[in-house]
Amino acid sequence: MTNSVVKFIRELFKTDGFIPLHAPTFQGNENSYVTETINSTFVSSVGEYVDEFERKLEQFTHAEKAVATVNGTSALHTSLYLAGVSRGDMVITQALTFVATCNVITLMGAEPIFVDVSPVSLGMCPQALDEYLLTSARLTETGCVHLASGERIKAVVPMHTFGHPVDLHALQDVCNKWNLVLIEDAAESLGSFYQGKHTGTIGEFGALSFNGNKIITTGGGGAVLCKHKEAGVRAKHLTTQAKVPHPYEFYHDEAAFNYRMPNINAALGCAQLEQLSGFLANKRSLAAHYQDYFDNTPFKFVKEPGYAKSNYWLNAVICPDIATRNELLKSTNDEGVMTRPVWQLMHRLPMFADADRGELSYSEYLEAHLVNLPSSPVAHFS
Known part of the structure; x- marks a missing residue:
């Protein structure tokens, strides 16, 4: 056989x-757009293709704001940071996922909790999530607390395995019941839709990946999809070193990240999105x-x-x-x-x-x- x-x-x-x-x-305008970027000398984080790539992502996914990043891992890290995950927290995800999902949780100083996946989606099972919380957590005035450790459970991160969407509304119902933030690891699911809505747009944040093995690529790259425009503005600020715009002064108003997608990568991404x-x-x-x-x-x-x-x-x-x-x-x-x-x-x-x-x-x-x-x-x- x-x-x-x-x-x-x-x-x-x-x-x-x-x-x-x-x-x-690569069968489209990749060579033309990348060559144009090289000729312009704007190959790093400042350039028109970054803005265009973000606009095209917003148009395709209908996210309120898309923020291009250097890879999918940084997009997920930014999402967890914006969701308020902090050191000592716990984050529920699935055991069947790529390691980056859990590495980011650890990078935040948080601890992962693993629940089972669904035979329907191969992604996080809403029933398994609820059953875990019923036996291992309690809801308090300050949020969801892990019974064994006393630590706060802050967020839930399902991953759309191989591009197949999880049952987002059922997961959202569980998250609402337990006062948890839903963040979608949509690294594999550009072009996947849940009940007509693009993955990554139903949770508070969604993280896309444009690695070389994804459905479109920017070489390396990712994006944060934001449910609310205000959060998208903050995501853009954080991923660009929290630099306050000024013609020549360098002033940064908080500790942040250098997660900006280079213009040369965005040029490649624009050509890929056209296809x-x-x-x-x-x-x-x-x-x-x-x-x-x-x-x-x-x-x-x-x-x-x-x-x-x-x-x-x-x-x-x-x-x-x-x-x-x-x-x-x-x-x-x-x-x-x-x-x-x-x-x-x-x-x-x-x-x-x-x-x-x-x-x-x-x-x-x-x-x-x-x-x-x-x-x-x-x-x-x-």
Whole structure:
């Protein structure tokens, strides 16, 4: 069976060469815009393309304000800072995520708490979140308190796994009930919509990533999506060293960050955004081909939730058992077709081994059974 999977993927991508998991596609104005930036000499944080990139993100996502940053991790860090997370706080997230989600929580001086993911979205499960809080927290006049430690639980950070939106309204209901701030890790979900609204715009803040393996890339880069314009103005101020505008004086009114996206990266991003609708169409077409192929096999293809429209950033299958998963990973990679398992769960990493957590049975199931498939939007898969 695994040999036929390799054959099918090669037929899809029409190549006998190496097939990466997700490679960037440059077929538009990338060279022109980047060259223009170089010729202007404004390659760093001051330049027209940064402003244009932020405007285009706002137009596409309908966020009140988008603030471009140097990467997705810095965007999430800024979001947590703006949400009021501080040293000694606790932040609930999912164990099945990329390590950057938890690294940022630690960078804030806070501690992560892990809850399980949903079989529908592969992202944070609202029921698992509520059940954890009912047994491990209490609501006081000053906020949500962790019973075992007495520390404040300040925020909840779900991640839209592989671009599939979590059930945001259900999570928001739990957050409202427990007086918690909802912050979306939307690093993988540019172009994904929850009940018609773009991911990253329903929580107080959302963090996007434009790393080289994302659906569009700025080389490195990210953005903070803000629900309120005033918060966006503050995010822009914080990410530019809190410098007070002046023709020549250098005055900074608070300790802040150098998280500004360089103009040369934003130029690349503007060209990529012009092609985003085509990338999304191609990726959905590729996902449909994968689904048709795997429907009559022992593998279960991961489909978008019924309440959402996913960008299908990374396609995935759930294998019937661990042995088949291992065989699929080995046979594909041996044949030059890049596949990969899901991330090791965060509580298995040494720096998060002592973090509090709820029951994680489905996260552990996915860790042992899921395989990601090549997902580059290189062409229309007719």
